[in-house]
Amino acid sequence: MSKTLFDKVWDGHVVRKIEGGPDVLFIDRHLIHEVTSPVAFLGLKSRGIKVLYPERTFATADHNTPTINQHLPVEDPLSANQLKALESNSNEYGISHWGLGHQKNGIVHVVGPEYGITQPGATIVCGDSHTSTHGAFGAIAFGIGTSEVEMVLATQCIMQPKPQKMRINITGSLGYGVTPKDVALFIISQLTTSGATGYFVEYAGKVFEEMTMEGRMTVCNLSIEMGARGGMIAPDETTINYVKGREFSPSADGEAWDKALAYYKTLKTDDDAVFDKEYTFDGSLIEPMITYGTNPGMGIGISKDIPDAGSVEGGVSTYEKSLNYMGFHEGDHMIGKPIDYVFIGSCTNGRIEDFRAFASIVKGRKKADNVTAWLVPGSHIVEAKIKEEGLLDIFTEAGFVLRQPGCSACLAMNDDKIPAGKYAVSTSNRNFEGRQGPGSRTLLASPLVAAAAAVTGKVTDPRELL
Amino acid sequence: MAYDKFTILKSTAVPLPIENVDTDQIIPARFLKATERVGFGDNLFRDWRYNTDGTPKTDFVLNNPTYKGKILLGGKNFGSGSSREHAAWAIYDYGFRAVVSSFFADIFRGNCLNIGVLPVQISPAFLENIFTEVHKNPETEIEIDLKAQTITLLATGEKESFDISSYKKDNMMNGFDDIDYLQNMKSEIQEFAAQLPI
Numbered sequence: 001m002s003k004t005l006f007d008k009v010w011d012g013h014v015v016r017k018i019e020g021g022p023d024v025l026f027i028d029r030h031l032i033h034e035v036t037s038p039v040a041f042l043g044l045k046s047r048g049i050k051v052l053y054p055e056r057t058f059a060t061a062d063h064n065t066p067t068i069n070q071h072l073p074v075e076d077p078l079s080a081n082q083l084k085a086l087e088s089n090s091n092e093y094g095i096s097h098w099g100l101g102h103q104k105n106g107i108v109h110v111v112g113p114e115y116g117i118t119q120p121g122a123t124i125v126c127g128d129s130h131t132s133t134h135g136a137f138g139a140i141a142f143g144i145g146t147s148e149v150e151m152v153l154a155t156q157c158i159m160q161p162k163p164q165k166m167r168i169n170i171t172g173s174l175g176y177g178v179t180p181k182d183v184a185l186f187i188i189s190q191l192t193t194s195g196a197t198g199y200f201v202e203y204a205g206k207v208f209e210e211m212t213m214e215g216r217m218t219v220c221n222l223s224i225e226m227g228a229r230g231g232m233i234a235p236d237e238t239t240i241n242y243v244k245g246r247e248f249s250p251s252a253d254g255e256a257w258d259k260a261l262a263y264y265k266t267l268k269t270d271d272d273a274v275f276d277k278e279y280t281f282d283g284s285l286i287e288p289m290i291t292y293g294t295n296p297g298m299g300i301g302i303s304k305d306i307p308d309a310g311s312v313e314g315g316v317s318t319y320e321k322s323l324n325y326m327g328f329h330e331g332d333h334m335i336g337k338p339i340d341y342v343f344i345g346s347c348t349n350g351r352i353e354d355f356r357a358f359a360s361i362v363k364g365r366k367k368a369d370n371v372t373a374w375l376v377p378g379s380h381i382v383e384a385k386i387k388e389e390g391l392l393d394i395f396t397e398a399g400f401v402l403r404q405p406g407c408s409a410c411l412a413m414n415d416d417k418i419p420a421g422k423y424a425v426s427t428s429n430r431n432f433e434g435r436q437g438p439g440s441r442t443l444l445a446s447p448l449v450a451a452a453a454a455v456t457g458k459v460t461d462p463r464e465l466l
Numbered sequence: 467m468a469y470d471k472f473t474i475l476k477s478t479a480v481p482l483p484i485e486n487v488d489t490d491q492i493i494p495a496r497f498l499k500a501t502e503r504v505g506f507g508d509n510l511f512r513d514w515r516y517n518t519d520g521t522p523k524t525d526f527v528l529n530n531p532t533y534k535g536k537i538l539l540g541g542k543n544f545g546s547g548s549s550r551e552h553a554a555w556a557i558y559d560y561g562f563r564a565v566v567s568s569f570f571a572d573i574f575r576g577n578c579l580n581i582g583v584l585p586v587q588i589s590p591a592f593l594e595n596i597f598t599e600v601h602k603n604p605e606t607e608i609e610i611d612l613k614a615q616t617i618t619l620l621a622t623g624e625k626e627s628f629d630i631s632s633y634k635k636d637n638m639m640n641g642f643d644d645i646d647y648l649q650n651m652k653s654e655i656q657e658f659a660a661q662l663p664i
Binding site for chain 2: 012013015016018019020021022024026028035036038039042043047049052053063064076078079081082085119121122127128129131142143144145146147148150151154155156157158159160161163193194197198224227229250259260262263295314315317318321411412413420430432433434435438439
């Protein structure tokens with residue numbers, strides 16, 4: 001029977017099918033961080049069980065770490081305690097631990113691919129919904145809860161019903177100044193924030209074939225924002241070139257690589273395979289996107305006006321509550337809206353290409369006086385490349401400061417909080433009420449839109465500055 | 467972690483007729499710093515429930531003594547966003563045992579089932595009727611029968627059945643969790659792992 005890419009990877013990892021219940025799914029690689037793992041380890045301790053395959057789990061601290069002065073002790077005692085718990089639990093159970101200050105430390109979904117933990121055709125989970133990022137490599141990757149973190153530690157399996165399958169095709173080529181982030185925000189705006197719930201998505205078409213791995217990661221990262229467990233893209237030469245030779249990839253010469261390569265080559269949807277749902281959009285019609293509301297589905301092309309309640313999906317009262325929170329009105333232009341903060345970083349847009357894009361606009365310009373900007377690389381590798389490539393000089397010249405790696409203002413667990421009532425153009429993934437700090441107002445956008453806002457102090461079409 | 471067995475729940479309900487309630491609203495990230503599963507109920511819906519100075523927002527439903535009970539009624543797409551199980555913990559810790567909505571986000575639904583909160587998905591029309599009845603009379607009781615997989619609005623007798631896998635149903639009725647099951651198939655898992663391509 002014809003299979004989709006998703007079927008092939010899922011079915012190849014089913015240890016047991018439970019009648020009237022979920023599948024028992026084997027997990028190849030497990031990523032953990034300080035926030036969603038401590039209670040899982042407590043569970044192991046209270047049951048008196050060990051980690052079954054410690055070499056398949058990798059720990060990095062990211063959610064709750066400071067992005068300045070990382071060499072100093074963490075001031076907040078609760079945060080420090082969580083970081084300590086991650087370290088001691090990892091040590092106790094023999095798990096690789098990349099804590100604060102470690103050369104490999106960084107955002108879990110940035111360092112995973114960088115070190116080759118992420119592999120095509122693998123099953124990857126983490127107690128974080130943006131685990132969908134790793135689907136860019138043709139992996140089945142998704143976020144899980146803490147009970148499931150405990151399951152994976154204890155048995156390397158989780159129990160999940162097999163999701164339905166959706167394919168999203170984007171034909172044509174992207175326009176000038178349109179980035180993978182815009183593609184993702186466009187798709188979510190079309191499907192809504194719950195439009196893919198219950199599905200696992202495959203992204204297909206020329207736009208994704210032409211995308212770099214960084215771009216594919218940005219798209220797959222945002223799959224969860226339309227409710228999908230995850231999204232994936234069939235591996236191709238771009239994928240294999242990225243994976244080859246990385247530390248935790250199969251050794252690049254010899255039998256292990258040949259075996260892996262043979263497996264990677266099987267990872268594509270059969271021509272006559274059937275999806276439960278399929279969408280096709282024309283990529284050339286997508287423009288730089290920006291959100292105006294309090295969920296990622298509330299996005300529009302930057303040149304458009306905020307829609308009327310009657311023309312959007314969902315109830316009027318929820319829509320009005322959202323606009324009221326944002327201090328916006330139906331029919332407002334987005335272009336020209338004053339902003340206060342710019343955040344570039346996160347597992348969505350904290351990779352080197354994102355900083356290159358940001359630099360392409362701020363180069364030779366100055367940060368607007370009314371803007372506070374936080375530039376937060378996703379990892380030390382990204383940080384090092386920013387310096388090597390001379391981007392740091394461009395940023396410094398333009399009045400920007402580079403911080404140290406971590407999740408930072410994306411979820412504002414650390415001190416990087418947008419103040420109440422302030423507007424932030426953010427390259428992160430969620431514009432929920434208070435997401436970036438109590439009372440904060442988030443406009444999600446690409447690194448180019450963020451850069452244009454950073455130098456003009458207001459929402460600006462980046463195509464005018466490129 | 468063990469939780470109370472779920473059989474039949476008959477209770478009044480707390481209505482929250484808002485769509486797309488995300489897990490950042492259920493429990494904001496700054497309250498995820500604990501290393502033990504205690505006290506999350508205190509911060510359930512923190513920023514909707516309290517002003518920045520810590521005083522209660524009187525117009526929020528959890529601060530309205532008229533509404534109480536073990537059932538939380540939510541609008542469509544309840545629990546979207548982050549995978550934080552802390553959201554389900556906060557709901558359980560506050561005292562809710564079931565959430566009723568016309569649509570649930572995927573990870574949140576799974577987390578609830580894993581910790582003993584029953585997500586009950588019903589038709590939008592029935593949800594609307596329940597909201598109406600509960601607003602009209604906060605003493606209105608709802609009965610959720612897990613064994614029969616039915617939810618009944620007792621005031622009108624209106625009843626719907628809901629879906630749950632027989633495996634999860636059995637777990638909830640007995641207070642079991644998945645690790646109990648998986649631990650018993652360890653050698654099968656190890657044999658499986660040995661034959662994987664990567």
